Structures are given as structure tokens and as C-alpha cells.
Amino acid sequence: MRAWQVTESGEPREVMRLVPDVPRPAAGPGQLLVRVRAAAVNFPDALMVRGQYQVRPPLPFTPGVELCGEVADGPRAGERVIGNPVLPGGAFAEYALLEAAAAFPAPGALDDAEAAALHIGYQTAWFALHRRAGLRPGETLLVHAAAGGVGSAAVQLGRAAGARVIAVVGGPEKASVARELGADLVVDRTAEDFPAAVREATGGRGADVVFDPVGGAAYAGSAKCVAFEGRIVVIGFASGEIPAPALGHALVKNYSILGLHWGLYNTRDPRAVRAAHEELTKLAEAGVVRPLVSDRLPLTGAAEAVQRVADGRSTGRVVVLGA
Structure with a gap:
């Protein structure tokens, strides 16, 4: 072959x-x-x-x-x-x-x-938003690399969960894609300061959940605009920069930093992976995610x-x- x-x-x-x-x-x-x-x-x-x-x-x-x-x-x-x-x-x-x-x-x-x-992108987004962050209807979800593979999945699943979705992208072409995906607000990080845009859009509260597959400057900026009792879910480091979080900052601002390695669920909790697939299949059949x-x-x-x-x-x- x-x-x-x-x-x-x-x-x-x-x-x-x-x-x-x-x-x-x-x-x-x-x-x-x-x-x-x-x-x-x-x-x-x-x-x-x-x-x-x-x-x-x-x-x-x-x-x-x-x-x-x-x-x-x-x-x-x-x-x-x-x-x-x-x-x-x-x-x-x-x-x-x-x-x-x-x-x-x-x-x-x-x-x-x-x-x-x-499979991988949507499972990753599902576990990040629901299993790790416990995203609730009405909360604000900030998605980095929102026009990418896993980011686009997070935008769709965030909308399906009843969240307000703020998409961060790099460039006008990717901004157009994020809008088509249904993001409520799209921020082009190459043209504007995304932490300021998030604070303005939320009346100063910030994002309840941050979906970060980028790391580096994306994580640093997220820490500036995460809400009280917010959750930053670390998915990966597409930027090539692995951040070293200031834990004192997480303490005084009362937010959580959560890691997600979806592959571990295949060995530690395969039933949860199958259950997530069943939910994703229902959403796909209903036309909610594609x-x-x-x-x-x-x-x-x-x-x-x-x-x-x-x-x-x-x-x-x-x-x-x-x-």
C-alpha cells in the first residue's frame, strides 16, 4: 500500500x-x-x-x-x-x-x-468546556485560535452550551471565519488589544472560561481579562511558548488554571470518551455542530x-x- x-x-x-x-x-x-x-x-x-x-x-x-x-x-x-x-x-x-x-x-x-x-478536536473542546471548566449557560467563553481546528470546535460547542462566545484570531481572514462559526464577538489580536476588548465587552467582568490552545502571549493576556472565579483551560502551546503562570496572581484574582490532556481519558476513563462521542453525534445529527x-x-x-x-x-x- x-x-x-x-x-x-x-x-x-x-x-x-x-x-x-x-x-x-x-x-x-x-x-x-x-x-x-x-x-x-x-x-x-x-x-x-x-x-x-x-x-x-x-x-x-x-x-x-x-x-x-x-x-x-x-x-x-x-x-x-x-x-x-x-x-x-x-x-x-x-x-x-x-x-x-x-x-x-x-x-x-x-x-x-x-x-x-x-474526533480529536471536538472531544478536546467537549472535555475542556464541560468536564474541566463546567461551562454554564449565560457565561462568557473566550476562545483563542478560534478559526483553527480545535478552536472552531470550541466556538460551536460554546454556542451550543448557551454561552456568549468571544473569539480571538490572528488576521482579517480568520476573523471572517470566526464570525461565520457564530461567535458573538470577534477580536483580531493583530489589530487590537484583546484583553481590553474582552473587559469592554463584559462590562469589566472578564471571561468566565478561557479556552487556550496557544500559550505564550495568549495565556498572559487571558490572565488579565479572566473573571472572578473564572477558569483558564490550558489545551496546548501552538505558539511554541509554554507559560510559567504567576500563581500569586491566580490567588489574588480568584481564578483557576486547569490542564487538559484529552488523550489520558482514552486510558483512564474510556467510557467518558464514548459518552462524549454519543453527545457529539447527536449535535451533528441535529445540525448544531459541523x-x-x-x-x-x-x-x-x-x-x-x-x-x-x-x-x-x-x-x-x-x-x-x-x-
Whole structure:
């Protein structure tokens, strides 16, 4: 089968190679062989290729941590599923393996590309907003990188939860995307001071919940405009800067700093992951949420797709389609 492989760490366009004759994987006990129909590109894919992610599969490996596929054989043959492939054989290939217990039915309301993009980003946003932050109707939710993959999911889920959503983006193109997603207020951080804009929009109160997959200056600014008893949920560090929070500031302002590593739920509480998938499926079937797929590329374009996400040049989700 054809599969992209990484034999050394580096920039995706430089170290990813499309190999035409990689052996097709064989399903072991409790696994499913799936034909990849679509693979959504995630920022962790870029970090993994660069050798900067907390998960470091042995070289050579095939990147791609999220897919929609069709079960190739066995009792579930023909079933359309979504999930995380078993590394080192990732989703940027014609076939991949999934753990059967973590292969979820793809929502019928979504096409392959949209279904592939529903899993990691929306699960992450769901757990951040509901499990960690306890977002309540009527609260103000501040979402950083709101036009990106996980940020766009947080905007939609925040709206679905009855929150007022303030979206922070970088540039007018991404501001337009955030407005289309339904954000109540969009702040272009390249043109205005987002903490001041948040304080003004909330009458000085600030944001009750902050969704931060960026870190760096985004976190520092969030600490300036988080509300009394607010919650800052740390999702990741797309900026490349890991903040060192001033805990004395959190103490005197009475706000919480919460971490979220969604992957841990797959091992610590898989039932919660399945329950979240069921809720997300209901929202998708009702038309309340729909992954924003900005680009659909053929398998041959996977390296460029990962590089685009790595460079922050994408909006919504970039998806690599199967053969």
C-alpha cells in the first residue's frame, strides 16, 4: 500500500516521503483493519514529525492521528468508523489499524472529511468546556485560535452550551471565519488589544472560561481579562511558548488554571470518551455542530497539508482524502 513515512525528525515537507510499497498492516487481537477514507490533519502531527511531541513513535513511522475509515474485513466489515490509528502506522496511508473498542460509528450526517475531523478536536473542546471548566449557560467563553481546528470546535460547542462566545484570531481572514462559526464577538489580536476588548465587552467582568490552545502571549493576556472565579483551560502551546503562570496572581484574582490532556481519558476513563462521542453525534445529527473543513487534499498532498498546519496557515481543518 501507499503510505507516508518519516525516517528522521524535521519539517514535514522535508522529511515526509510517500512510499509506494509499505506492507499492509495486519490486525491483531482486538484490532480492526480499516481502509482510510479521510484523515484530518492535527497540530500534533506536525509536532510528531518534528520530534517535539510527547508521543514519539519509533522511526520509521507514518504520521496521522485521526481518521474516518471503512472496516476492511471481519464481523464489522463495511462499517464506517472514526478513531485514532495505532502508531507507528498512522492515518496518512491507504490502510491503518484501530483498536476495536475505540473505533466509533461515523455520524451519518457528516461526510468522510467532516467525520474524520469530529474526533480529536471536538472531544478536546467537549472535555475542556464541560468536564474541566463546567461551562454554564449565560457565561462568557473566550476562545483563542478560534478559526483553527480545535478552536472552531470550541466556538460551536460554546454556542451550543448557551454561552456568549468571544473569539480571538490572528488576521482579517480568520476573523471572517470566526464570525461565520457564530461567535458573538470577534477580536483580531493583530489589530487590537484583546484583553481590553474582552473587559469592554463584559462590562469589566472578564471571561468566565478561557479556552487556550496557544500559550505564550495568549495565556498572559487571558490572565488579565479572566473573571472572578473564572477558569483558564490550558489545551496546548501552538505558539511554541509554554507559560510559567504567576500563581500569586491566580490567588489574588480568584481564578483557576486547569490542564487538559484529552488523550489520558482514552486510558483512564474510556467510557467518558464514548459518552462524549454519543453527545457529539447527536449535535451533528441535529445540525448544531459541523466540522469546518477548509481544504480537502489527495493523499499525495499530505506533507504539504501537515506543513500548512505546522506554519499556522490553515483555517478550520485540512483533510487528506483516501485513495
